[in-house]
Amino acid sequence: MDLGLGLIGFGEFGRLVAHASRSVSGLRLVAVADADPDRQEAARAAGIDRVYERYMELLSQDDVAVVAVATPPWTHHRIGGAVLRSGRHLFLEKPGGLDPREIWNLAEMADRLGLQASVDLVMRHNPLVLLSKLLVDGGCCGQPERIWVNNFAHCERLGPDHWFWDPAKSGGVLVEHGIHFFDWSIWLAGYPRYVWALARTEGREDRVVAFCWTPEGAWATFYHSFRRPERMESCHWGLALSRGYVFLEGWMPVMMRGWFWPYAERVGEFEELMHRDFGGLLHVEVMRLSGDHFQVTWRARQDRWTVYLRCIEAGLRDLVKAVTDPGHKLQVTLEDAARALQVAAAAREVARSGHLLGWRLALPKTEGVPCR
Numbered sequence: 001m002d003l004g005l006g007l008i009g010f011g012e013f014g015r016l017v018a019h020a021s022r023s024v025s026g027l028r029l030v031a032v033a034d035a036d037p038d039r040q041e042a043a044r045a046a047g048i049d050r051v052y053e054r055y056m057e058l059l060s061q062d063d064v065a066v067v068a069v070a071t072p073p074w075t076h077h078r079i080g081g082a083v084l085r086s087g088r089h090l091f092l093e094k095p096g097g098l099d100p101r102e103i104w105n106l107a108e109m110a111d112r113l114g115l116q117a118s119v120d121l122v123m124r125h126n127p128l129v130l131l132s133k134l135l136v137d138g139g140c141c142g143q144p145e146r147i148w149v150n151n152f153a154h155c156e157r158l159g160p161d162h163w164f165w166d167p168a169k170s171g172g173v174l175v176e177h178g179i180h181f182f183d184w185s186i187w188l189a190g191y192p193r194y195v196w197a198l199a200r201t202e203g204r205e206d207r208v209v210a211f212c213w214t215p216e217g218a219w220a221t222f223y224h225s226f227r228r229p230e231r232m233e234s235c236h237w238g239l240a241l242s243r244g245y246v247f248l249e250g251w252m253p254v255m256m257r258g259w260f261w262p263y264a265e266r267v268g269e270f271e272e273l274m275h276r277d278f279g280g281l282l283h284v285e286v287m288r289l290s291g292d293h294f295q296v297t298w299r300a301r302q303d304r305w306t307v308y309l310r311c312i313e314a315g316l317r318d319l320v321k322a323v324t325d326p327g328h329k330l331q332v333t334l335e336d337a338a339r340a341l342q343v344a345a346a347a348r349e350v351a352r353s354g355h356l357l358g359w360r361l362a363l364p365k366t367e368g369v370p371c372r
Contacts, residue, residue: 014070142242
C-alpha cells in the first residue's frame with residue numbers, strides 16, 4: 001500500500017516535489033496546503049483534489065503518512081515540528097531552519113517519536129557529486145587539500161520584495177544557498193574548526209565569500225553572487241586531491257572532469273571507480289595519458305532541470321525506504337543538515353560582525369552553538 005504524501009507549500013519548489021513524487025514507487029500525493037489562493041488553484045489545476053488553506057487541516061488527514069515541507073526557511077522549524085508532533089514522517093526543504101538549534105530540536109523530536117526525517121540537501125543525490133565523495137572515500141588519489149565553489153548566479157526571478165532578500169526570513173545567502181557548499185565540504189573533508197566570511201553590506205546582500213579550515217588540513221572556500229542575467233550565470237566546483245584534480249560545472253552539476261595519478265598499487269581499483277555510470281545516468285570518457293595519468297570526463301545524459309528533479313525523487317525515495325524498511329539508513333539526516341547549518345550560521349555571524357580573524361567553531365553538538 002502506498003504511503004500518502006501531504007505537501008505543505010505549492011510554490012516553485014513545492015511543484016517540483018509534487019512532480020517528483022509521481023515517479024516514486026510506494027508514495028502517492030493525496031493533499032496540498034497553501035495559504036495563497038492562486039497557489040491553491042494551481043494545485044487543483046494539477047489534479048490534486050484535496051487542497052487546504054491551513055496546514056493543520058492537512059495534518060488532520062488520516063491517509064497522510066509523509067509530509068513534505070516546501071515553505072520558506074523561517075517557517076521550517078515551526079511547521080516541521082507540527083508535522084512530527086502529528087506523527088508524520090518529514091521531508092524538509094533546505095536549510096531546515098535559521099538556527100542549527102532548530103534542526104537539532106527536530107532531530108531529537110523525530111528520534112523520540114520514532115519517525116523518519118530528512119532534509120533536501122539535494123546535491124548529495126547528484127551522481128557527479130556522489131562520485132566526488134567516492135573518490136575521496138576510496139583514497140586511490142589521496143585526500144582533499146582544497147575544496148571550492150564559485151557561483152555567479154542570476155536573480156531575475158527574485159523581485160526586490162522577495163523574502164529571500166530579508167535575512168530574518170531566508171538566513172541570507174550564506175545560509176539559504178551556502179548550506180549546499182558547507183554540506184559538501186563537511187561530507188568530503190570533515191567538520192571545520194575555523195570559519196571566516198565576508199558579505200556585501202551596502203544595500204541588499206548579494207555577494208558573499210567564506211573560508212573554512214579542517215584539522216586534517218583541507219581548505220575550503222565559497223563565493224556566491226547574485227549579479228548576472230540568467231544567460232550569463234556560471235557555477236564551478238573544484239576539488240584538489242593529493243594526486244588528482246576534479247572540476248564540476250553547473251549549480252546542479254551536469255559535467256565533471258578530472259585528472260588523476262592514482263597510487264600504483266590501486267590503479268585497478270581506480271579504473272573500476274571511474275567507469276561508474278550510475279545505471280546509465282552518466283556518459284563516461286576515459287583517456288590514459290600515461291602509465292599512471294588519467295583524464296576522465298563524466299557527463300549527465302539529461303539537462304540540469306531533469307537532473308534536479310531526479311535528485312528530489314531520490315530524496316523522497318530514500319525517505320520512503322527508511323519508513324518501510326527499519327534496516328535502511330537515510331542518506332541525508334537532520335543531523336547532517338544541522339552540522340552544515342552550524343557552519344553556515346557561524347559564517348553568517350562572522351560576516352555580520354566584520355571580525356577579520358574569523359571564528360573557531362565548537363564541536364557539532366546540540367549545545368555547540370558557533371562561538372568565538
